[in-house]
Amino acid sequence: MKANVFHHNGANAEKSILVDGSFQGRFIENFSVFELPLQDGSWDNTVGLEVVKDDEIYRTFDVSKLQGKDGNCRCGMVCSPSYGLRNVQISGRN
């Protein structure tokens, strides 16, 4: 079964469940239960800065947490070795 909900704010979303018509209990509910509360602030309209210098990558989108010790991405995202970038100071004349 699939529910496609059209929200008043213009959003629409589909959620699927698996229904077992054989009454054997082999059903699956939708995945809402797996979503954890957002504790670190939303990424809506956030700014990303990426600097490449001397073949090193510095970026505010720090994805190092996604990588295992083997360097492989653990959650299917695009990951590349990088440094977290938190502060920027630009010097020089205009």
Place this chain on the structure above:
Amino acid sequence: MAFFYKCTNPRRIRVVLTAGKELRNGVRYSYGEFSDGSTKFKLGVCAGHVAISIQQGHVYEGQTLHFPQKPAQALAYLSLNQISNSAKVSSMQWYANGKYVGTNNAYIYEPGVYDVEGVFTFDDSSLESITNRMYLGFDNDVDFAVHHFLSDLGELKLWMDNTNNPFDSIQWSVDDQYIWTG
């Protein structure tokens, strides 16, 4: 860490400015980029209200924008044990946007829009899968859950709850065949 860049050797260099849009974990990211071929500065903005597919252009004038904070905790914990009838499931695999992320349990840390697929092997060796879209790390404009009850007479009751956002209609379908709008 801090990054300092100072132009100490002014010279004639060719700098190329490009602007564009790309998807980062399913989220639109609008950027501008300066590059001289070896050094690159790329500045961009993530979209907001990512569940709303059609949006007017956004004007950021007068707004304070922030660098994103790396989530200290997972945004989703995909766990077989949290499924109410997990005893009926022998094992399962999780996929996020088509990529394998774990067997039985998996975490997602990075914000994005994910089509999360669970492939379930039940205790009778039958194989089934369903996919749900999840909006992680962004304001959730589509917060709801779908429930069902199948009576002994074969009557199927479907309902949704937890929605914090008013909705206009729901289309229900079975095996991708539309059946009803309510």
